Amino acid sequence: MADIYRWHLAPEGLATRRQLRALGLRPGGQDVVAELHRPRRRGRAPLVAYLYRVDRARPVRPMTPGRAAALAAAMLARRTCPNCRTDVGYCIPRSLGVCVPCHDTPTPASALSR
Numbered sequence: 001m002a003d004i005y006r007w008h009l010a011p012e013g014l015a016t017r018r019q020l021r022a023l024g025l026r027p028g029g030q031d032v033v034a035e036l037h038r039p040r041r042r043g044r045a046p047l048v049a050y051l052y053r054v055d056r057a058r059p060v061r062p063m064t065p066g067r068a069a070a071l072a073a074a075m076l077a078r079r080t081c082p083n084c085r086t087d088v089g090y091c092i093p094r095s096l097g098v099c100v101p102c103h104d105t106p107t108p109a110s111a112l113s114r
Contacts, residue, residue: 003034005051010036014051021060028058 005011014034020026033053037046078091081099088099096103 002032002050005034005036007036007038010034010051013054015054015057016049016051020052020054020057023054023057024060025054025057026060027052028056030056 015023016036017027030052032050034051036049036051038049039046075091076087079087079089081088081092081102083098083102086099092099
């Protein structure tokens with residue numbers, strides 16, 4: 001079982017995924033060494049962050065042209081409205097499923113039912 005530390009009390013040499021990424025590192029396949037628990041109010045379960053050893057972390061893999069192209073295609077798909085087929089310039093909210101103008105404009109079928 002991994003060691004458990006309270007918020008702000010983890011020893012030096014351990015970091016979360018985000019902290020590793022800020023250092024240009026990744027866990028590199030190592031197992032979780034410890035957990036960091038942040039208590040919450042009203043009897044809710046604590047927030048948990050997994051900690052990894054910094055000395056065993058590996059450098060982040062460099063971005064290749066193929067990965068860059070795949071990322072660009074994925075982001076274009078997230079910005080393209082499935083209704084009007086335009087690139088709206090922002091990621092379409094998943095809660096709406098379409099761009100904001102398409103969501104706010106009533107369709108003819110829904111306008112008749114009113």
